[in-house]
Amino acid sequence: MIVNGRKLANGILAKLKKQIAKLPRRLTVGAVLVGKNAASESFLKQKAKIAEILGVDFKIFRYNLEIKTEELKKEILKLDRNSIKNNSTINRRSSVNGIIVQLPLPKHIKTNIILNAINPEKDIDALSNSPLVLAPTVEVVKFIFNKYRINYKNILIVGRGRLVGQPIFKWLTVQEQRLKSKIKIIDINQKNQLPKLALKADIIISGVGKVGLINGNMIKKGAVLIDFGFSLKNRKVCGDFDFESCFKKAKLTTPVPGGMGPIMVAMLFKNLLTLSQLNRYN
Secondary structure (H helix, E strand, C coil): CECCHHHHHHHHHHHHHHHHHCCCCCCEEEEEEECCCHHHHHHHHHHHHHHHHHCCEEEEEEECCCCCHHHHHHHHHHHHHCCCCECCECCCCCCCCEEEECCCCCCCCCHHHHHCCCCHHHECCCCCCCCCCCCHHHHHHHHHHHHCCCCCCEEEEECCCCCCHHHHHHHHHHHHHHHCCEEEEECHHHHHHHHHHHHHCCEEEECCCCCCCECHHHCCCCCEEEECCCEEECCEEECCECHHHHCCCCCEECCCCCCHHHHHHHHHHHHHHHHHHHCCCC
16 A cells, blocks of 8 residues: 555645634744755745645744854744744734744754754644654654554664654654554664564664665565655655565555655644644744
């Protein structure tokens, strides 16, 4: 089975749109972008497009590549209070309901400090130390597991990134004892272990961003493959799984593009609605 992420996301968004339309005022997302990065610009463009569909304001706050950690932290705190000038105006009342810091940040910036400056009540990406919602990637995995009634068995997570590997591993570890599942996580530096571990796994979740990292010879028949990878090959967007060789053996697989990405964006706005309701839209 090949998951049609766009179709599934449209279903989620349709419900969200109805719920958001009933709110007393428009919601606003503030997205922080440092420097110029083609992939980051593309991701923000997708989010802005979905925001427009949902009737949500989406404002991008751009900063020079040279900005220092403490300076950027102050800007995040200002954004939370909404005292940042935008289009030559300052809103006295906070109207930013969700804050996104687009990753990756430049190497000279201490990412932990910046992410933990985000108010948990507005952390729709769930990247701060004490998020009040699950990360969108975790929500996607939950959604896929529930929709397709996938049992938790031997699970392999490839990649320890902040957006994919780390939050999914943390969430699955909480479920591990109750569901009697076995969970392993490796990063790209352990790729020599990948063929052996992948062949034993019933479920493989990958978010490395390396074209064709996992091929059909490395997976067992009937495996579930969830691909969060994103990279370019000959100007074509590709995932971590070699799709042609993998989907023939897999029970369920997610394509790139058109798989997990659209659902993940939908879950981001689901988090926005959840947090906004908790905070009475302030």
